[in-house]
Amino acid sequence: MGALSITGIKPGSTSLKLTAGKITKTVPITVLSRNLLSYGPAEGNGLTATVNTDGSLHVTGTATGQWCGLSWTFPCPVQGTVKLSGTSIAGLSFNIKCLDAKGQQLGDQMNLGNSVMAIPAGTVSLFLNVISTEATPTAKDSDIRIQLESGTTAHDWMRPDNTSLKGGV
Numbered sequence: 001m002g003a004l005s006i007t008g009i010k011p012g013s014t015s016l017k018l019t020a021g022k023i024t025k026t027v028p029i030t031v032l033s034r035n036l037l038s039y040g041p042a043e044g045n046g047l048t049a050t051v052n053t054d055g056s057l058h059v060t061g062t063a064t065g066q067w068c069g070l071s072w073t074f075p076c077p078v079q080g081t082v083k084l085s086g087t088s089i090a091g092l093s094f095n096i097k098c099l100d101a102k103g104q105q106l107g108d109q110m111n112l113g114n115s116v117m118a119i120p121a122g123t124v125s126l127f128l129n130v131i132s133t134e135a136t137p138t139a140k141d142s143d144i145r146i147q148l149e150s151g152t153t154a155h156d157w158m159r160p161d162n163t164s165l166k167g168g169v
Contacts, residue, residue: 097129
């Protein structure tokens with residue numbers, strides 16, 4: 001009996017055909033993005049987010065006030081330690097909150113400043129928030145590439161698997 005090790009090169013789906021004597025087995029293989037975030041088009045509080053062809057977010061508009069913006073909630077895909085990294089837009093901040101089954105926040109929110117943390121026990125979903133930090137918000141028209149990944153090391157940005165999740169306020 002031997003072992004077989006396969007390393008995915010890029011996200012996508014394929015299959016592996018294995019043959020031993022007269023027995024053939026086809027095994028489906030899916031390589032997922034290391035970027036654990038889910039987001040998509042959103043509009044509210046004076047801001048609009050669209051998804052660029054490369055999977056980054058394009059944010060336009062003027063927030064209606066400080067701490068106002070856009071958000072997405074999605075199932076938490078991992079447990080353990082995660083790293084948040086990315087590019088930002090002057091005057092906008094993004095953060096991630098861990099939520100329990102009742103939608104209540106668990107632990108501290110994750111910002112670029114405290115970009116490594118352990119997902120608290122009981123976390124069932126993540127809340128991604130893009131908000132204005134300006135007391136008097138100014139117009140925005142920029143791209144952001146944010147990434148949440150397992151572990152403590154930031155890697156090159158990668159498109160998330162889900163960029164069609166409808167966001168809101």
